Amino acid sequence: MKIGTVLHPRCYNRDNGSMMTKALEYRDVTFSYGEESAFRMEHLNFSVEEGEFVAVLGHNGSGKSTLARLANGLLTPDRGAVAVFGATLTQKNLFEIRKQVGIVFQNPDSQAVASIVEDDVAFGAENVGLKREEIGKRIDFALRAVGMEEFRTATISRLSGGQKQRVSIAGVLALKPKIMILDESTAMLDPRGRREIVEVVKNLNEKEGITVLMITHFMEEALLCSRAVVMNRGEIVMQDTPEGIFRRGEELLTYNLALPRIGEICNRLRAGGMQVRDSLDVNTLAEEISKCVS
Amino acid sequence: MRIVAEHLSYVYNARSPFATKALDDVSLTIEEGEFFGIIGHTGSGKSTFVQHLNGLLRLPSSLKRRKKKDGVVLTVGEFDLTSKKTDFRALRRHVGMVFQYPENQLFAETVFEDVAFGYKNFADKKPERDEVERAVREAITAVGLDYGAVKDMSPFDLSGGQKRRVAIAGVIVTSPEILVLDEPAAGLDPLGKREVMALLHKLKESKCKTVIVVSHDMDEIAENCTNVAVFSDGKVKDVLPPAELFKRTEELFSLGLDVPLTAKLTLALKQRGVEIDCDYTMEDFVAKVLAKRGNVC
Amino acid sequence: MLKDVSFGQYYPVKSFVHNLDPRLKILFLIGYIVAIFLAKEFLALGACALVLVFAVFIARIPFGKVMRAVKGILFLVLFTAVINVFFHGGSAVYWDGPAVLWEWKIFRVTQAGIMFSAFLVLRLFLLVICSSLLTYTTTPVSLTDGIESLLTPLKWVRFPVHELALIMSIALRFIPILMDETERIMNAQKARGAMLDSGGPAKRVKAIVPVLIPLLLSAFHRADELGDAMDARCYSGGKNRTKYKKLRFSWRDLLAAVLLAALIAGVVVMRYFPVFPL
Incomplete structure (x- = not known):
């Protein structure tokens, strides 16, 4: 391992000659849940640049959640290391790292410790010992960022699923993380809730510059990301732009994944002899089709 | 068995500050043999409605007294659910209900015992061992699992998709005529989703005459259903086959509901002057588009 | 939805009582209980009742809500009262007529017994109403905050006050969720023909297994995620x-x-200088 990469978060990217900052880096990580478990992650190397919006796809049990939990020390690698902005994660800097890497989990009903929105959002900020005024400001900021200001004193159990998850995101945001990981945070929501979350997260990425790792098995959600990664049996098997990934439909099937429906329609049209280009959104495909019908 | 509901209303927590009207004068008929879809977003009353179908929710007695006046009707085949004398156990045997995340209700030590649970419960007298075994074998095979391989396994050692199949087997083991499923594909990965929907088609042909699916996934609804009821604010807005329903894209959007991808594409094509008249299944859409193909491409 | 009808749940309106410091409300409840038990005559207890009625009124809790809390213990209270009427004895005379009203073997109804029972019933009702007033007007979070703050001195002897308060607050948060979950699982098993509310005790215990196991599994799962x-x-x-x-x-x-101090003082004074002794 080069010393430079350990000491300096900024390293030289040979491909385009620019300075890139690695927000999150898995260096040769090996991990298992003990002898009985069939799951193995071996020599995983993977990194996320600052400001990226990466989707992680994979069927249930492919290692997506393990990847998330390794990022902030909820799990510790058996061998290898995880680094956040160049700092290797150790027992000593665990809490510093956790401030920088927030995780939102799957179940909207299992993440809140308090019954009232603002009390729950305050939890993380209280844990790190911030002053009262600062906590107040953080709550303002976090609730505004997820569009829940008017629910500040609402009872969490009376909110909709999407709103509950937005509170979960706010609770993480109150720690001002630089990286946010969503571990299937949309899986238990209805379409409306899913849209809410995707919108909020996209906004955080664009406006607040937060690096996002979005674990999901909704193929449609992956279309919004700048890069998509496919996991299978604890291994990263595909890495590309969403378009690039979905061009390889056959390969996706072997990992128990499916094309988004729009990709499937493209394929079927081509199989029927209509030469439409791969398009991942409705308007582009409609344009392609309308070119082919006179 | 035909399902008829007329002027059905239901209020949660009546006479409290949290009183919410979940159903508001709902009238709906579901014919035998339908693959019936129910859509509407969370809190629109669709789950409340389906829970009436096997008597898990019942008409409050105050309503029963008034029912003659208001003309409230709720019948499932021969069962009159507004009557006090209804044999709800017999009803539940004919109306199987698969809840959201049904794998969360697995409890027994083996897959066999879990699937047999319902069969034993509904038997009038203690059933013979081989009788139970036949029913369980049939149910497990029907959901596409290998009976010999899974029957002695703990249900908790199965994968997510397998667990869900076992849970469905636990409901169809009594061969209900009507099978009701609330979000049967929720939480599964894309392939698991497709497999479950394919399974429902198979079950409809082999075991259950009527299948009722509550779903948020409009693509699923468009691909599978013969008729769709749209719930909104406790009311039924419309009951239409998907081919008709998804023509009303604007109306569905205004209710905050989505439409299938094929409907979105149809709309986008229309804006570009290309009229496609399909039933919104992917197959029909592709066929209709290809039929319009000019000589350019 | 079970969660919305559970006893003593926070009743969300704005009022003078809602805005009180939770610590004070907890202390008020303790002080009030002391006052009830110090009260020796109807006049004193009447004063306590008056204060409570006033508190309920300004807390803007509907009368029916308060009565629901009383209904929960109605049977217990009446049972105790009846026992006391028959076995209290005593010879004090409160109105014109014989001290002993009715007698049969060991049962003896006296004027004193009736008065004492009535006193007991009133006492228990006030106790329950006052406690439910606390939970109706205080959110779980401020309640646990209040308890934590009041218990702070215990930190000196290394008692895990903070952890205890957190556990309470999480428990309060998850009770409605777990009740919902229980209902869902019960419905699912009922749909599979489970008879959860019929049969003898042995049968019922057996019938609970299909509900209990999924519930425990889900609770553990939630605990993990939390x-x-x-x-x-x-x-x-x-x-x-x-x-x-x-x-x-x-x-x-x-x-x-x-107000509380005045009440306690009044009750104590009346204890030593009774007006209408019981």
Whole structure:
């Protein structure tokens, strides 16, 4: 391992000659849940640049959640290391790292410790010992960022699923993380809730510059990301732009994944002899089709 | 068995500050043999409605007294659910209900015992061992699992998709005529989703005459259903086959509901002057588009 | 939905009582209970009742809500009262007529017995109404905050006050969720023909297994996820932790405290200088 990469978060990217900052880096990580478990992650190397919006796809049990939990020390690698902005994660800097890497989990009903929105959002900020005024400001900021200001004193159990998850995101945001990981945070929501979350997260990425790792098995959600990664049996098997990934439909099937429906329609049209280009959104495909019908 | 509901209303927590009207004068008929879809977003009353179908929710007695006046009707085949004398156990045997995340209700030590649970419960007298075994074998095979391989396994050692199949087997083991499923594909990965929907088609042909699916996934609804009821604010807005329903894209959007991808594409094509008249299944859409193909491409 | 009808749940309106410091409300409840038990005559208890009726009134809790709390213990109270009527004995005379009204073997109904039972019933009702007033007007969070704050002196003897308060607050948060979950699982098993509300005790215990196991599994699963979510938000126990909400005494609290003090003083005075002794 080069010393430079350990000491300096900024390293030289040979491909385009620019300075890139690695927000999150898995260096040769090996991990298992003990002898009985069939799951193995071996020599995983993977990194996320600052400001990226990466989707992680994979069927249930492919290692997506393990990847998330390794990022902030909820799990510790058996061998290898995880680094956040160049700092290797150790027992000593665990809490510093956790401030920088927030995780939102799957179940909207299992993440809140308090019954009232603002009390729950305050939890993380209280844990790190911030002053009262600062906590107040953080709550303002976090609730505004997820569009829940008017629910500040609402009872969490009376909110909709999407709103509950937005509170979960706010609770993480109150720690001002630089990286946010969503571990299937949309899986238990209805379409409306899913849209809410995707919108909020996209906004955080664009406006607040937060690096996002979005674990999901909704193929449609992956279309919004700048890069998509496919996991299978604890291994990263595909890495590309969403378009690039979905061009390889056959390969996706072997990992128990499916094309988004729009990709499937493209394929079927081509199989029927209509030469439409791969398009991942409705308007582009409609344009392609309308070119082919006179 | 035909399902008829007329002027059905239901209020949660009546006479409290949290009183919410979940159903508001709902009238709906579901014919035998339908693959019936129910859509509407969370809190629109669709789950409340389906829970009436096997008597898990019942008409409050105050309503029963008034029912003659208001003309409230709720019948499932021969069962009159507004009557006090209804044999709800017999009803539940004919109306199987698969809840959201049904794998969360697995409890027994083996897959066999879990699937047999319902069969034993509904038997009038203690059933013979081989009788139970036949029913369980049939149910497990029907959901596409290998009976010999899974029957002695703990249900908790199965994968997510397998667990869900076992849970469905636990409901169809009594061969209900009507099978009701609330979000049967929720939480599964894309392939698991497709497999479950394919399974429902198979079950409809082999075991259950009527299948009722509550779903948020409009693509699923468009691909599978013969008729769709749209719930909104406790009311039924419309009951239409998907081919008709998804023509009303604007109306569905205004209710905050989505439409299938094929409907979105149809709309986008229309804006570009290309009229496609399909039933919104992917197959029909592709066929209709290809039929319009000019000589350019 | 079971969760909305559970006893003693927070009743969300704005009022003088809702705005009181939770610590004061807890102390008020304790003080009030002391007053009830110090009261020796109807006049004193009547004063207590008056204060409580006033508190309920300004708390804007509907009368029916309060009565529902009483209904829960109605049977217990009446049972105790009946026992007391028959076995109390005593010879005091409160109105014209014989001291002993009716007698048969060991049963003896006396004027004193009737008065004593009535006194007991009133006492228990006041107790229940006052406690439910606390839970109706105080959110779970401020209640646990109040308890934590009141128990702070115990930190000196290394009692895990913060952890206890957190456990209480999480429990309160998850009760409605778990009740919902129980209902869902019960419905699912009923749909599979489970008879959960019929048969003898042995049968019922057996019938509970299909509900209990999924419920426990789900609770453990939730606990796991909650633990991860807390860890991810930098939780490391009470050390170096700050609090967003500071409890503060205001003029309201002072007013309530004065009222309570007056009540207790009055009751104590009447105890030693009875007006109409019981």
